[in-house]
Amino acid sequence: xxxxxxxxxxxxxxxxxxxxxxxxxxxYQDYNSIYLFCNQLEIKSxxxxxxxxxxxxxxxYNEYMIIINKENSRPIGFIYSYNYNTNNQTIYTAIYxxxxxxxxxxxxxAGIIFYNYMFKTKPxxxxxxxxYEYNKESMNLLKTAGFKEEGILKQHRYINGNYYxxxxxSLKRENLYKKLGKVI
Amino acid sequence: xxxxxxxxxxxxxxxEIKIEKNIEDIVLRKDLQVSSLEMxxxxxxxxxxxxxxxxEEDISKMYSGKxxxxxxxxxxxHSET
Numbered sequence: 022x023x024x025x026x027x028x029x030x031x032x033x034x035x036x037x038x039x040x041x042x043x044x045x046x047x048x049y050q051d052y053n054s055i056y057l058f059c060n061q062l063e064i065k066s067x068x069x070x071x072x073x074x075x076x077x078x079x080x081x082y083n084e085y086m087i088i089i090n091k092e093n094s095r096p097i098g099f100i101y102s103y104n105y106n107t108n109n110q111t112i113y114t115a116i117y118x119x120x121x122x123x124x125x126x127x128x129x130x131a132g133i134i135f136y137n138y139m140f141k142t143k144p145x146x147x148x149x150x151x152x153y154e155y156n157k158e159s160m161n162l163l164k165t166a167g168f169k170e171e172g173i174l175k176q177h178r179y180i181n182g183n184y185y186x187x188x189x190x191s192l193k194r195e196n197l198y199k200k201l202g203k204v205i
Numbered sequence: 206x207x208x209x210x211x212x213x214x215x216x217x218x219x220x221e222i223k224i225e226k227n228i229e230d231i232v233l234r235k236d237l238q239v240s241s242l243e244m245x246x247x248x249x250x251x252x253x254x255x256x257x258x259x260x261e262e263d264i265s266k267m268y269s270g271k272x273x274x275x276x277x278x279x280x281x282x283h284s285e286t
Contacts, residue, residue: 031261090261125265129242161240 029134031092032127034100037078037085044087044096046070048117055117077103083112084139088131090122097122100135102148110146112139129162133201136166140194147191153178154186167196208255208274215250216270219243228270255281 027034037045049055049064064070078085083105088098098118105112114135118128136148150168152159168190176184206214213228220243224231233239239247244267248259251273257280267273 122265125261126241126245126248127261129240129245130261132242133245158241161238162242165240165242 025134025137027086027134027138028091030130031090032130032134033089033091034086034131034134034138035089037087037099041087041096041099042067042071042074045074045099048099048119051120054120084135086135088118088127097127098131100131102135102139105143107144110144111149112143112145112147113149113151114139115150123158129166132162132166133197136192136197137201140197145194147193150190150192152188152190154188160188160190163190163192166192167199168192169196208277209270211254212251212270212273212277215247215254219246219250229274231270232268233270233273234268251277257281257284 046067049070052063064073081103083102085101086099087096088100089095090097098116100114100116102112102114116128116132116135118131139145139148149171150163152163154160169192170188171191172189174187174189177187178185209228213224216228216231216233216237216239217224220237220239222237224237226236231237233244244264248264251257252259255277257277259276259280263276267276
């Protein structure tokens with residue numbers, strides 16, 4: 022299909038191991054950003070987070086990868102898939118990048134590596150991503166990656182006195198490769 | 206075509222919008238609503254067109270067309286020496 026593996030440009034994705042537990046714990050303390058996609062906003066102790074992560078790994082997450090900056094081999098984010106439905110051939114994904122690296126194209130690069138990996142290794146028709154209406158940057162990125170809006174759950178999420186819509190976006194296999202096929 | 210024209214062509218082709226302003230005056234994310242993925246496609250096309258390598262940390266410093274043109278000129282001058 023193509024030669025793109027789990028490395029591209031400045032990034033490498035590696036499967037989660039316990040070595041990255043502390044990094045993930047720190048990420049989940051970034052409440053200003055984690056609310057963009059995570060429903061469990063107050064994970065206070067490491068023990069609580071360990072239980073949260075273990076439970077999710079067993080019951081919900083499918084692939085969970087750490088995004089590594091190849092220049093210094095340091096983790097700069099994570100990306101994962103969940104709710105894999107083998108009957109419908111669909112899966113959901115989410116991504117988090119630490120703030121320092123959000124201005125460039127790290128998120129886009131990591132997304133491409135991961136989506137390509139998912140389509141290459143699983144019989145998936147569509148990748149879903151849910152994004153809240155206040156997360157304009159993610160919405161813009163998903164649309165340019167070929168994601169199309171499939172629906173809106175209105176006033177789905179309550180945060181700090183307000184309800185927000187959740188948009189359900191989907192990426193079909195052929196839409197990813199329309200542009201990607203020309204550059205890899 | 207000079208660097209400005211080539212860059213304008215690359216950006217227009219990526220975002221599929223005709224740019225009327227001087228490319229140097231364009232603020233990529235503000236004026237053209239360029240997403241991080243579109244920025245990545247632009248960078249890849251620039252690398253191919255000018256045969257240069259653009260580092261990730263430099264991409265985050267490129268706000269305007271002028272920044273990109275200066276960067277390309279700088280890279281090209283270093284590759285010639």
